[in-house]
Amino acid sequence: MRSGFGAAAVAGLAAAAIVAPSAGAQTEPTGMIPKEKISFQLYNFLVPVFGAIDFGGGNYFPPGGTPNTPAQMQAAVQNVFAQMSANGFTAFENFNGTFGWTAAEYRAKYEEHGLHAVADHGAVDEGSWDARLAQAKALGLKYVGSGGWPAGTNMDTVEGAVNMGAVMNRLGAKARAQDLWVYGHNHDKELSTKLQYDTNGDGVKETVSALEVVILNTDPSLVTFEIDVHWLLEGLSYDQDAAVAFLRKHSKRISMLHVKGSDPTKNPQTIPSTDMSRVTDAGGPNDVTDWKRIFEAAADVDYYHWEYDLSLDPFNSSKVAFNLMNTIKFGKVRDEPGTVGGTVPATLALTLGTGATFEPFIAGAPTKEYTASTSATVTSTAGDATLAVSEPGHLTNGAFSLAEPLKVEFSKSTWNGPTSNENVDVTFKQLIKSTDPLRTGSYSKTVTFTLSTTQP
Structure with missing residues (x-):
């Protein structure tokens, strides 16, 4: 239907539970849509039913048509019920109220045809939700919604989508109190509109469809959704893999599908948009929809509603759609989120290699910078780390000290993230001038190396 668009490290895993043959199995799936769920x-x-739709200004669809009188509309509705029952359908999704009958009278009209x-x-x-629910109870409905979203809401922005979720939760609370469900129904824009939203609650925003933001802001115990497959594909520019992924991800929130065919070869330059020219017979020769994968992914669907907006021959189209839904065989795939976790204890470790030893200092020799080296091994789980050395001062030999100070250099001394067992070269440098006095014996110095962090 066309409507307005209103320090612990934890990793998440998806544990797929598959009901039907596994990916490696050779047998064909045998699951089918129960006939009582075909709608x-x-x-x-x-x-x-209406005879002709008045678009104003003397324009009607079909062109030149004449609108039906209320009596003609009632007769036409009863004819629809009779023919659709004869075509094998036992359920339907209502539209336009009760066509002038009381709820009880209208219910009797379709129930006498086994619908x-x-x-x-x-x-x-x-404001009118209580009356809407009362009528739904009288008609024997299970789901109450529209061809879109609650009046006065939109999902053009994150704020709008969050507010829409809050409104739907309030409507859902009243519906569930009467054993009914409120649902939302998509068109193309809900999928083509992208928003930046933190879907996992980890502080990182992702680019997702506006519809996903609404789904994440509704209570699963109060609100459900009806996905129009054609508009889903249209909004995703006919990326069927993306459509299947969306259905799998949100399968537990989807109670109904609109089974509507798609022919993206018509006016492809307008994709994505609500261009009715691309709607075609579900399961017909021009329908590109991979229904088997769609039905597999939407594993929790309660009802499958055939829809073809403004079909020129809806009774014939209904037969094509019924044949699709009555004969297709498919399995079901359910994705269940699972978690696995591991704790990383805070670690700041520094291990030094063997002590460094210079080659012998030669008194009176030409000026020379002597070098000695060792290594350090750094392990840190911190957000940053710095390796430093205490003021080395001068090498000493008893009461005697070298004239020039000792120098210490690192091949690396700072880290902007964790590291494990990283080797760092430590180089000591000692300048000995030709005139520096040197005392017989060993010169040495104890220096302190420090590994520190500001982000443990």
Whole structure:
């Protein structure tokens, strides 16, 4: 339906539980849609029921058509119920209220044809929600929503999407109190609009669809969703892998699908948009939708509603769609989040190699800078680390000291993140001038090396 767009390190794992043959199995899946879950959207019969749609200014669809009278509309609705029942359907999604009948009268009309109403598309406004729920109970519905989202809400921004989630939660609380469910319904823009949002609560924002932000801000015990597969594909520019990934990720939140065919060869320059020209028969010759993968990914769907907006021959289209849903075989794939974790204790470790020894200092020899080396091994789990040495001073031999100070240099002395068992070259330098007095014996100095951090 067309509507407005209103210090511990922990790693997450996805543990896939697959019901049906595994990826390596050779047998074909045998799962099918139960017949009682195959449904249709009454909106498909807009033209037969209304006769012609008045767009204003004397413009009608179909062109030259004449709108039906209320009596003609009631007769047309009853004809739809009769024919759709004959075509094998047992469930439908309502549209446009009760066509002038009381709720009880209207319910009797479809039940006499063996049909039951599952959901409906109508106004979703907090001010009239109580009346909406009362009618839903009278009609025997399970789901109450619209062809879009609650009045006055939008998901153009993160703030708008979060607010929409809050409104849906309030509506959902009232619905669940009466054993009903409120649902939201997508078109293309909900998927093509991208927002920056922290989906995992780790402080890192990701680029996700606006619809995902709404889903993450609704309570699973109060709110569910109806995904229109055609508009899902349209909003994702017909990336079927992305569509399947979206359905798998949110399968537990999706109770209904709109089974609507897609033909992206029509007006491809307008993709993505709500361009009705790309809607086609679900399961028909021009439909590119990989329904097997779609149905596998949407593992928790309660009802499959066939929809074809403004079909020129909806009764024939219904047969094509029913054949698809009544014969397709598929498995189901369920993704369950699991966690695995490990604790990293704070570690700041420094290990020095053997002591460094200069070659013999030769008294009276030409001026020379002597060098000696050792190594240090650094391990740090901190956010930063610095290796330093105490003021080395002068090498001493009893009461005698060398004239020039000892120098210490590192091949690396700072880190901007963790490191493990990293080797650092430590070089000592000692300048001996030709005139420096040297005392027989050994010169030495104890120096202190320090590894420190400001971000433990």
